[in-house]
Amino acid sequence: MSKEEIEFIINISNKLLQNIFFIVGSIITILTYINAKQTILQPIKTEVFKLQVNKFESILDIFDTQGYLKITKCFKNILFINACSLYDDYAELFFNIEVNRNTRPYTKENIKKTICNIYSMEDMEKYKQFRNKFNDLVSMKKNIQIGNLKEELIYANNLNFWMNYNYRELKITTEYMELLKKIIDVKSSPLLPKEILVLIEEFIEAINKKLNLVVETLNQHSKELPNDYFIEEIVGERSSIFLGIEIKYNKELKELELIANKIVQYIRNYWLVEKINK
Template sequence: MDIIYLTITKDIAQIAFWLLAGALAILTYRQARRTVLQPIRTEVFKEQLKVMSETMSLFVGKSELPLRDDFSFSTLFDANACYLMDSYVASIFDMKFDPDQRPYSPTNCPMKILTMDPGNNSSKLKDSTGSQEEVSYSQVWVGHWGDYKMDRLFINKQYCEMNQKITRLLENPLLPIKLVELLSEYLTQAAKNQYLLIALLDQESKSLPAKFPALPIDHKVWSRELHGKYMQAFNHLKPIADEIVKFVRSYFEADNLKRL
């Protein structure tokens, strides 16, 4: 009987030993893994902090108007309203303009988009990936004014620069997916205001013959009134900017700081 008890005791002791050894091995592995990975996590966190701090600098503390000024939507409006009026005057009164001296020149507006396929009267919008080769800067639109369609939109330098800043952030692989989505939404909201301007100028073009039947043309009042309409219909940027700032603050305070 004593032998049986001794055998059972020995088996229990062996089981306890292997369980303890297994537990120690797991704990040792986890500690070693944590020790090895901690420097990597720290470096990743530092890079995230850097890129997200750059993101914050674009949005934090800004009201709606400064956010619009980052793209300079007023310049976007002025360049394209000028192009519309130049096209009208060139078509109706046979006046000529030097495009290099106009607000929509390649220097002021290094990019443009087509609003419809060339040679097609369809008003279907194309993606805003235009280049200087797509539409010639050599002259404004000239033809029978009844056929006029707003076929291009000139994108000002400030808009291009702001778009590039956000695009560079989006290309960073360390950016959280949620922040990528918010920044993409922000660019989409800005682009909506491009297409809003296209639609507004195209609609306004129909009324120009009645408003300006003869020379000289003083279009300052017209431009102010049209700009007022544009601002009234403008898609606000601040709600999305606030969501971006809120996410960045929450991400570091609630999640990543605990991982250090």
């Protein structure tokens, strides 16, 4: 073998060894970096997960079985309070009954605020005229002597007025406003995954629709009220009149239950994945 061939082989061997050394060194460096990164980031990841767990627990308090029962009770209270307001209008218009509105379930002590389903100044003016007409008819009725309540409804003018009656003053409980604030507060956390934020937003939109549905349901029900008015039938939450409207309304709450179940299931799946990754 010539001197040139030997030198060529030596050069090739040196370059090969250099490349192997470089590759091995690079691999060691990368592995060291990955290990160091994991070592540094693991405490941060753990702390983030702990904070997420706290938020998830708050969400579960709202949407799990017990929490959802509180939500349905909240909507039942809103429905009942507004139904009482509707029934009292009906009673005052048609029957010789004095309704003390200061002692009714919709007093200021029981509600947070009242929202009128009115969307323009013109609409507001029409509603004011409507309520003024209502008050005039009630005042007129009180000045008329009435015999048997079961046989004598106030004249056709009142009945015609009622057929055009629209309930608009939605009364919202303090309980509902606190619930909504609680949901919005947990939703505002930057630690929550996007998927659960979407579900919570979907739930907020759904409960707003269910509020509007209270007004829609009452207006449908207003034309079906009986000719006889018994005050004890209206006051109680277990009255047959209220139970009928509650059953109809509750059928529309299934959507809320489905979304709440999705939220709970997402959290359970998320915790399971995190546990496996550990």
